[in-house]
Amino acid sequence: MALSKKNSIFYSKVLLFGEYSILLESNGLTIPYAHFNGSLNFINSSAYTDLDFAKESNRQLKRYAEFLRDKANDIMDTEELLADIEKGLYFESSIPEGYGLGSSGALVAAIYKKYGLNIIKAKAGLDNHQTQKLKSLFAKLESYFHGKSSGIDPLLCYLKHPLFIKDQQNIRAIGISRKNIKSDDAVFIVNTKQSGKTAPLVDLFMTKCLNSVYIERIKKDLIPTTNQCIHSLLQGDISNFYKHLKQLSKFQLEYLKEMIPKEFIKYWEEGIAKNHYLLKLCGSGGGGYILGFTREFSKVKIELAEQGLEVIPVYQEF
Numbered sequence: 001m002a003l004s005k006k007n008s009i010f011y012s013k014v015l016l017f018g019e020y021s022i023l024l025e026s027n028g029l030t031i032p033y034a035h036f037n038g039s040l041n042f043i044n045s046s047a048y049t050d051l052d053f054a055k056e057s058n059r060q061l062k063r064y065a066e067f068l069r070d071k072a073n074d075i076m077d078t079e080e081l082l083a084d085i086e087k088g089l090y091f092e093s094s095i096p097e098g099y100g101l102g103s104s105g106a107l108v109a110a111i112y113k114k115y116g117l118n119i120i121k122a123k124a125g126l127d128n129h130q131t132q133k134l135k136s137l138f139a140k141l142e143s144y145f146h147g148k149s150s151g152i153d154p155l156l157c158y159l160k161h162p163l164f165i166k167d168q169q170n171i172r173a174i175g176i177s178r179k180n181i182k183s184d185d186a187v188f189i190v191n192t193k194q195s196g197k198t199a200p201l202v203d204l205f206m207t208k209c210l211n212s213v214y215i216e217r218i219k220k221d222l223i224p225t226t227n228q229c230i231h232s233l234l235q236g237d238i239s240n241f242y243k244h245l246k247q248l249s250k251f252q253l254e255y256l257k258e259m260i261p262k263e264f265i266k267y268w269e270e271g272i273a274k275n276h277y278l279l280k281l282c283g284s285g286g287g288g289y290i291l292g293f294t295r296e297f298s299k300v301k302i303e304l305a306e307q308g309l310e311v312i313p314v315y316q317e318f
Contacts, residue, residue: 013153015028027230093107099195238295
């Protein structure tokens with residue numbers, strides 16, 4: 001069975017704002033990130049690939065398809081999916097696993113687009129009812145990978161458009177203002193070169209929230225600051241954006257320190273002290289990538305590279 005390459009490429013995602021706080025109903029902002037991507041393909045097709053990787057992906061897809069047959073046969077054509085897996089279907093992906101970039105979300109989006117029954121087509125202007133229906137479907141489909149899923153990652157990967165999350169019941173595609181953006185402004189990620197595990201860190205956070213003093217700081221500081229970062233960015237108010245972002249970076253360093261790999265704390269502190277870049281968590285943390293923002297990217301990327309860090313731009317004005 002032929003697969004259209006143009007239609008089957010799904011991007012990774014970056015949660016710009018909302019890690020942890022979104023669990024307690026803060027706003028969130030997530031964007032597609034084309035640097036890493038994945039697509040369905042067949043072993044021994046015209047594409048060149050790592051054969052061992054493809055075979056392992058095919059085996060994992062079979063286990064996933066069996067899960068879908070048991071749990072989601074009403075929304076997926078699992079018979080066709082299983083037949084294609086027998087023909088060598090696999091997910092060709094450059095999205096690193098355990099790095100908070102939505103590797104399972106991209107896979108779920110790809111599988112749904114190709115094998116979903118009565119699919120809701122990805123298009124601009126989906127109303128909240130359709131968006132919520134998609135989110136619910138994706139939560140069910142992604143639960144195989146995480147035990148429990150919000151559905152937001154595969155939703156973003158499927159729609160391929162920035163999403164503003166007002167709360168779990170109100171999510172919409174949105175444009176991000178480029179007003180007041182200069183040529184040396186950039187969003188970037190720093191590779192910690194270690195994978196992170198989401199579930200134990202989320203459990204740690206929720207346990208800490210049982211402490212009355214801690215949850216008070218989350219509600220009075222983290223949630224409002226996260227919301228202010230998002231709204232100032234969407235409005236193109238870059239001056240206030242960096243003011244709120246600095247507060248967020250400081251907060252995470254003090255109250256979410258366990259989620260920051262120890263060897264990266266010095267870079268975090270340096271950014272706050274020198275004020276020429278600011279770091280924050282990218283997803284749940286514990287490894288993976290760290291997210292950075294700067295107005296002096298040409299200088300910062302050299303500075304960090306000289307300290308042995310791998311810096312990859314997510315967004316840079318041209």
